[in-house]
Amino acid sequence: xxQLNNFQNYVxxxxxxxxxxxxGLTDRLQRYRNIEPESAQFLSILIRAQxxxxxxxxxxxxxxxxxxxxxxxxxxxxxxxxxEIDAERSKEAEQxxxxxxxxxxxxxxxxxxxxxxxxxxxxxxxILLDAERNAYVEYWNYLPQLLQRQGGLxxxxxxxxxxxxxxxxKELVDQDKRFVSSTLNIGAGLLLITFx
Numbered sequence: 001x002x003q004l005n006n007f008q009n010y011v012x013x014x015x016x017x018x019x020x021x022x023x024g025l026t027d028r029l030q031r032y033r034n035i036e037p038e039s040a041q042f043l044s045i046l047i048r049a050q051x052x053x054x055x056x057x058x059x060x061x062x063x064x065x066x067x068x069x070x071x072x073x074x075x076x077x078x079x080x081x082x083x084e085i086d087a088e089r090s091k092e093a094e095q096x097x098x099x100x101x102x103x104x105x106x107x108x109x110x111x112x113x114x115x116x117x118x119x120x121x122x123x124x125x126x127i128l129l130d131a132e133r134n135a136y137v138e139y140w141n142y143l144p145q146l147l148q149r150q151g152g153l154x155x156x157x158x159x160x161x162x163x164x165x166x167x168x169x170k171e172l173v174d175q176d177k178r179f180v181s182s183t184l185n186i187g188a189g190l191l192l193i194t195f196x
Contacts, residue, residue, distance in 0.1 A: 039187030060084035063093025160189025
């Protein structure tokens with residue numbers, strides 16, 4: 001219980017600090033743009049319910065969502081890969097994970113997500129997509145192959161806050177009869193996608 005309280009206190013302080021940073025910036029790319037706390041907690045619940053073992057996060061930023069995913073994976077004895085193109089942000093995320101002793105279950109990769117998706121030979125039972133939305137359509141060429149067919153779950157953030165920016169991606173998903181999806185009004189909007 002004490003460990004859980006330490007985690008929750010730490011991530012609450014982080015979120016407040018990250019939000020204050022973002023509030024002072026007009027350039028979207030300079031902002032950290034972390035996932036909302038209610039979304040992060042919901043993802044943690046999903047991982048525990050699914051008993052996820054292999055997780056992919058596309059878009060580490062400074063690691064707020066990464067910490068929530070890893071904390072759940074420490075319960076399921078799982079492991080995750082998290083992708084971030086900005087080396088400084090990835091380094092900061094890794095430092096937070098080390099502080100919470102969660103780095104043992106996280107593989108921090110500094111690289112372009114599309115390059116990773118194109119070359120990846122692994123499959124994941126849980127994928128979080130929270131990156132540059134204009135790349136999602138191209139990502140869809142590769143994401144289905146990376147998602148475990150039996151019970152695999154792809155979660156996409158910001159689908160209600162940025163409806164127009166994800167409209168083409170959502171249309172592709174809807175047209176792909178292999179999948180079923182549902183949008184949840186949690187945080188900035190979460191799209192859940194799984195095989196039929």
